[in-house]
Amino acid sequence: MAKPVFCRFSQLDAASVNVEYQVHTSWTDGQATSSDVLDVASKRGLAALAFTEHVRKDTDWFAEFVREIRAVSTLHPEMTVFVGAETKAMDEEGTLDISADVLAASDIVLGVVHRFPDGAGGYLDFKTLSPEQTADIEFRLSMGMIRNAPIDVLGHPGGMYQRRHGEFPENYFRQMMLATLERGIAIEINSSYLVNMERFIELCREIDPIVSIGSDAHKLDELARCRDRLKQMGIGQS
Template identity: 65%
Template sequence: MYAQEKKSAGKPVFRRFRELDHAHLNVELQVHTTWTDGQATVLEILSTVKERGLGAVAFTEHVRKDTPWFLEFKNEVVTFARGFEGLHVYVGCETKAMDDNGRLDVSQQVLDACDIVLGVVHRLPDGRGGYLDFKQLSFERTAEIEFQLSIGMIRNAPIDVLGHPGGMSLRRHGRFPEAYFREMMTAALERQIAIEINSSYLVDMPAFLHLCEEVNPFVSIGSDAHRLSELGHCRDQLLELGVGRL
């Protein structure tokens, strides 16, 4: 699955959902460190990932268009990764949608330095340079805006993964329309972009996996890990649910 050397600029190779086996699940492709809002260092994460038997890890820090430290962060990851033979290590970013057309809050310099780019919805732009207040929006309106931002990224943005799909609606309302999930998966499949199976956001993992079985999109496995205890959580949950048994 992960044929690239850790010092290459290659990207992870994603598989479609029905093709997953244990090796394809044995990864952690969304991790945050003390460079942003994570609680563990790069070295601590690499050591823990190795201890837990994971085969690949992607460091996907939050970035903005004016982020100044990304190349320094990448150098740290690559330097420490040399001490972990057999572990595939990727440097990436998590960047948010700025409009329905797929514009991202990230610089070209950061995009060029990434092995993997996660496009996400974190805020809901108001079209005037600011953001809407989640507290003032109904579930239906929140979901509709999140869907339009997500589809814009899927169709137009330079991303490899749609991260935590439906996440803002799930966090605030505990649900996201099945029809939106289905359309996002279908559009992502057409462009060969992975949909993230994210154990931190999904409130009904079995229902989401049922849709994955139906649409059979390319998928990425991520726990959205901010603590060492969360590393590999998505893998473990999927195995418990019987995913990957070909």
């Protein structure tokens, strides 16, 4: 089972930017089939793509999903296709909402923060939290995954805060980048969630973390958006 090879931000070139490492299909909350996704990705010239469906511990369809992706990918030998999962943090220790079987079957695992566990089996209501509380909780959940979870990528860092309050605190981004670099995992440049992508890229230039590129594509017209945005910024032109 092959895994994507990630590089430091400073090493991004035309080939390593020409990828899409967060895609969802009609298996979960995406709007297109895996076959349609690959057809469009091929037309847009992507060299590599990762299907990263949302999973939970009780997900029972993943083996069938893997078989489908392996089969349809043979129709596109021009592209490297990975199959993986996006799974959320369940506590500040890095526990993930994913089964051992899905972990073993995945080429790539994205660890993300989606909801804030309340410690009693439920979730906190975002509406009851201040911006400062939201940022602090998301940071602590993220750091737990970075330090302890079996993930390849920290997906859409600061995403829950950014969807509700705007730009995520720079100090938290800085600490997360440094921690992912120390652990040897990637932090995602995600064009869907980043409120200030330019500033995030400035931090990447400064800290030079290992990075993954993802558009969080749920629709066909979203494929390769992150690649294209980076190219517009002059990244990966060599």
